[in-house]
Amino acid sequence: MYRVAIVGRPNVGKSSLFNRIIGKRKAIVEDIPGVTRDRIVSTAEWRGIPFEIVDTGGYIEGDKDIFAPYIRKQIEKELDLSDAFILVVDGKEGITPADQEIAKILHRTDKPVYIAVNKIDNPENEEVVYEFYELGFDKVFPVSSIQKYGVADLLDAVVEDIPHYEKESIKEETKKEDRDLIKVAIVGKPNAGKSSLLNAILGEERAVVSDIPGTTRDVVDTLFEWNGQKFIFLDTAGLRKKSKVDYGIEFFSVGRTLESIKKADVIVHVIDAQQGATEQDTKIAHLIQKYTKPAVIVINKIDTVPPKSEVLNRIKNQVRERLYFIPYAPIVMTSAKNRKGIKQLLREIIEVYNQAWKRVGTGQLNRAIKQILSLRQPPSYQGKPLKIYYATQLEGKPPCFLLFVNYPEGFKEHFVRFLENNLRTVLGFEKAPIKLLFRGRDESRD
Template identity: 85%
Template sequence: MFRVAIVGRPNVGKSSLFNRIIGKRKAIVEDIPGVTRDRVVAKTEWLGVPFEVVDTGGYIEGDEDKFAPYIRKQIEKELDLSDLFIFVVDGKEGLTPTDKDIAKILHKTKKPVLVAVNKIDDPSHEDRIYEFYELGFDKVFPVSSIQKYGVGDLLDEVVKHIPDYEVEAAKEEIKQEKKEKDEVIKVAIVGKPNAGKSSLLNAILGEERAVVSNIPGTTRDVIDTLFEWNGHKFLFLDTAGLRKKSKVDYGIEFFSVGRTLEALKRADVVVHVIDAKEGATEQDTKIAHLIQKYSKPAIIVINKIDTLPQRKEVLNRIKNQVRERLYFLPYAPIVLTSAKQKRGIKQLLQEIVEVYNQAWKRVGTGQLNRALQQILSLRQPPAYRGKPLKIYYATQLEGKPPCFLMFVNYPEGFKEHYVRFLENNLREILGFEKAPIKLIFRGRDRE
């Protein structure tokens, strides 16, 4: 698909323009230089012509920003991958030396470049664009991504550069994607900052797709990445790390936490990444409680095992610590990985497929009720107000995770400890060992 990259120095409005082009707030937008660090990719169309648009991290000259080397690396990758560049500059601030440096890089690509002079919020300010012709590009457009001004003219020019054969191929690709949409396993990668989530995603994909550094809080956007393995299709949602509320200032990290929660809600399977050196911390416990709250199928990944002594007792000790701390997710399998050494990646993918399959599994009413009778023979429900509790029969409801409706005489009498007993045994007997299940109790005429 024809690929259009939005480039420019920080705080010129690249992400605002990106969001305007795709028609929704996907990239995080905040009036802080250097907000966008990762490349964020989306598919859109204009005048019926589909294309791919990329929001890149702001170009920063030198190393005055700790993320500058990583951001430049991402932009350099787009120089080869993209077919056309929208070079965003600031119409209020005017031409800067950094703009000229970026222009030199873009001229070397020999690819089409459209200059978008942003922040022209009033047509009377259009004369501000003329100094930007000094950059050496023929096509210079006054735009305001906030006011929507001039964006249509810019996109008219973009689609003129897309060959007919690219358009037809893209339309076929979109048709195929729509057909396969329901077959994709959506996976949210969550965890506290610097647990190795982006490194793990990159190890899975086999390429450096998300910015990776050892600076906590690097990933701010949720980056959706399609991936295929062994005939299975995955949509990975690499998310910003969840910090303690006391450490999250209102602003960019506030939005990142919100995005992480949205990704968690969307996901079919959640991969909770924990740092092997730290083990499960208080913050990991809070994240796991969110997984439990939304009844999400999950896999606990203990990452960075290459930082530990490679002895069985050491690895077992960290697994036991994590399991004990996150005891309320007994169904979540634990996978040991080293993103750096690409260890455990195949097992993780296998577990994602297995967990997903169990979360979608359905059992017949007869099979369910036979399992229920087997469980009741092990341990009857306790009495409630001096009367025996009864479970008459059960049925599985539609949807995921697996949800079972229990018809009983006193719904309020089934307390948490007995409900957990039922859940654990139903999981074991019916083959839901790696999936959460929900039980709903409904009253029936009492005998």
Template identity: 40%
Template structure:
């Protein structure tokens, strides 16, 4: 059943992300004292007294400020209020009302949604005398609370779920299967542009300033009858180059997104070419065992077939450790050739989750035996007796042999290559295990 949505809005540094983390009982939203840390809107599941709902954390709204991001941050925040069933407007009880609070309140008063005015940073429970100022916002009775310590949050949540219970029942149809797709890559490769193109909705803020995306942002969409959760992640740099606490937390969120991904779309800026950073990011996904599609973005900026062939050859030579990943060229900013990604994701996911019957595997193994290629160590000669698939996502194959301890990396690669020659494993890593069978 689709969950009701609760949007949390307010100006910077009033404690929205701290509030979201406390209610969701998780540390998913990045919390930092620097303004502008939350830019995109991010979604978090929560429940109170058995009522489940989705919390939307938004960027801080500053009405009179224009910088590289503020216009988009405002748009993202107000987009959250439009899709929400209930709005929580968070203000700072220590600093009081300012012009931004008044302007946001003026806009929210035009909404027909239930609005709850929450006064944060009220660390003393009995602070009624400090509440009178907030009545002038014209949003009804304010709710004093402390997101940091939890004071007053229970009372607010009781009233919040009462509002949610009055909503009409949502459509109970649930997607049978959702493919988790993480868009990864180094900063400024075009990940958010690709996410927006796939989603057909400017959910992620697009900017040419590296490091725009800090939270991993999830969007579930339907495409030709299948459901996909698209996760736009922060750009991944090497750890030694992560010099801000906020960027470090963005790195952690991106790694978590890869951990739960079925398919990773590795976005490479073709106008710059393959870099060491691209290889490291591919390594992160390969270590975590998700399927992968390599996306060459900004392909139209490459002049001539020779230059394009050189880029593809470089990828083939330097990305052999993810040689199973198909390579697709696109232009995310215009949407050119982006539709090809859907088929690539479907193929990679199908292979990532497929099962190959034991009879087919052992027929294949007989061919390996007939070919006669094996390894030895001293008097030990490897004889593989039997093979079966023991896991999916990614596929794992267990070989039973007389001397599994003598299997080396070269022989593993040989077996993997022969498996890939015989079965369609495009887009997915595979794992090989060896066990003793006398």
């Protein structure tokens, strides 16, 4: 798909323009330079023509920011990946040395470049745009991403320059319904190696990686294909303890992470091998359980611990014991640094996804319940025996089974867990969560 990258120095309004183009608040917008550190990719549409739009980290001249080298590298990588560029500048500040430095980089490509002179809130101030022709590009547009002024003219120019053959192929591509796309949310506490893991999967330095907790503050969507299977990976900001989250950027990051968990098909929960499962990891796993999400537990950074089977088994057992309430989630041990365990991780994601979509016949389901009840009968309730008459699987995922019983309120958590665990084993849902719903039958109480 045709790809357009938004570039520029910090705090000129790149993320605001990105959000305006895609029509929703996806990139974090805050009046602090350098808020966006990663490349955020989304699909936009204008005049019926879809295209990819990329919000890059703010370019920082020199080494004034600890993330400057990473961000500069991300922008330069877009020279190869993107088909066109929108250079956002601040109309109120005029041309700065950083703007000139970015323009020099963009002059290395013969791809279309559009100058968006942002923060022009009044048409009477449009004359300030003429100064920006000095940057050497002839497509200069006054815009206000906040007030939506001038954005339509900018997008008209962008889609007009998309080659005809690209437009036709894009239209055909969007007509195809792709039901096999797996949405994967990568979650975990800060500095567990989530971005490194994503980069190892993709084979490129896609997300900014550093040893500084909280580097990733946006949710980064990335389309990826492996062995014919398509994925969208969401590399989310690390979830911190509530007491350590201030209102502002990190507050929104945590909110985005929770939204990603809700929307994802599969959750990849990344745990640091050196630390094992911590209290914060148990809280994250409880969210996975709360939203009944298929999950893969990744014990990352195994290159940092002794490569002995007894050590690795001890770490694995500690994680399994601490996260006992999501027993269905398979555990994969990885080294993102050495790309070890990546293929196994991808295979497990596909497997748990397929199990989460699996359906069983009503006859098979009821035979399974009868088999399980032969092992252990439900307890009595108010002096009367509990009965399960029959069950059926409901539509959707994860697998949800409706059980018709005499006293729904009598089925307590410990027996429900017994049913769930055994149904997963008997029906082949070992790696997927299942939900049981109980409904009473009035005639059974006569």
